[in-house]
Amino acid sequence: MGKIVLKSVRKSFGDVHVIPSVDLTIENGEFVVFVGPSGCGKSTLLRLIAGLEDTSSGTIEIDGKDATALPPAKRGLAMVFQSYALYPHMTVRKNIMFPLKMAGMDIEAATKKADAAAKVLNLTSYMERKPGQLSGGQRQRVAIGRAIVREPAAFLFDEPLSNLDAALRGNMRLEITELHHTLKTTMIYVTHDQVEAMTMADKIVVLQAGNIEQVGSPLDLYNHPANVFVAGFIGSPRMNLLTGADAQAMGATTIGVRPEHMDISTSAGKWKGVVSVAELLGSDTFLHVNVEGHGSMTVRAGGDVNLRHGDTVYLSPQDGKVHRFGADGKAIA
């Protein structure tokens, strides 16, 4: 019902090659998250799949059929935009019913479907309001409702939560994940947010400058980053990446150690440094340590460590937790 295959898809705007060439298979029912730095082409890729942009070359298959030249409405996909893109002069009910009306469904059936969707999304008491009279989270739900009623082959989300505050974002994250469990429809989700990517995805696609750097499950990417870029991008706080003699000693050009895989001691260890900032979060403490010859390193310690600015500490990586990368940036197995 919702398998999407991209075959050497390219996209350029004039002579700017935004997407050099992408091959990607999204299985039916999968929750796929596109992450990458700003401007890397996530939105463009999503819009290519939606049909809002034309591919420069390559093919897009939806459900085994070539959809490259189909107009957006014919692809059977629904999209939720960052700005919600609700129709401001229509009530919530009319907004949700709009795609059904456009498909020529009779009013009664359409109303029934809209009401059902509203119930799932807790919108029942807002049906007669206009979007201007709703909060950000409610608007987002209306946008999702408008997508659900079409029973699309796949949902496309472009940073749907980035306009919400942190608490609401957490709630909506759960709601969308639950929705995915209920509907079991393919979802493609674009985000900047580490946490959204790690918690929601079945499969994460890491993009950089229009190229796919790695595709895999969240833990795959966390445990086995394919290259330096993915290693630095996935995980928060960032992995510590070191070059020079220490890396050479381990037979690599770059080595990486995650902050949570670093042991800290006040007496002895591999690297000696001075604490510059200690961020106390209660559950954890993030220590930023200035190490001679390596610059600043981040270490995650327990909430009970009693270290502060100016203290001298020794850091050492835990056994078997060091990632090694070659001169080309690729991981060495």
Added chain:
Amino acid sequence: MATQHSRIAARFMVAPSVVLLFLWMIVPLVTTIYFSFLDYKLLVPKPSTWAGFDNYYYFLTDRTFLASILHTLAIVLGVLFITVVGGILLALLMNMPFWGQGIVRVLVIAPFFVMPTVSALVWKNMFMNPVNGMFAHIAKGLGLQPFDFLSQAPLLSIIGIVAWQWLPFATLILLTSLQSLDGEQQEAAEMDGASVLSRFFYLTVPHLTRAVTVVILIQTIFLLAVFAEIFVTTSGGPGTATTTISYLVYIQSLVKYDVGAGSAGGIIAVILANIVAFFAMRMIGKNLDA
């Protein structure tokens, strides 16, 4: 700082201009009302006498009066229709990206900067003239009988001339409104399966209502008072075919030299304009709230 003192000071400061504006409005109004109750004919060399409501009676029962109301309405509604529909179409066209957009925009705005008398004369002599006009030449070139616009379809011709002047204004306002249309909304509707036409009727038209209301309100005010175009083209004729209320007032006071009847007509015009303004404001109020 809006303290008690500064507020009182502010009132004193604005008082002179408020008084001046009030006098500016009230003096002519009161004089006109006063004249409208006088038997005041410039051609009769006797002191003006009190006339009661005679002037109103004569003006209202004048057969031209009803016709002039209809002509005024025809001009207002006709021009509004042409400028709103034409303005939307032109704005849609100009909102598309094309080469030379900047120049085309300037050209479209140009008619608005031509004085009404000048443009009416240009239309009358260079386009609509049945002997030398451009349209006559085209008709002759096609082997047709030239059409004498200003005598055979005088009202429509005037509507055309006035609409030509106001089209740029409508286009400009509607274009600005179109440019603020949200692109993602259009894309969302496209994904929802809305055709170009449904997108226009379900999204663009509701988005434009505000701008259209503004266009209607502002134009109505000016169209009720159209004068120069009629004066230089048809002088209200043939017969009374293009006599509007403002033109009738002019005929009464400065052609027939009956200042009393002219003033009465002026007061009636003010009342009518206020009725129109009342309905227009209600309409606009509703649209601007939403």
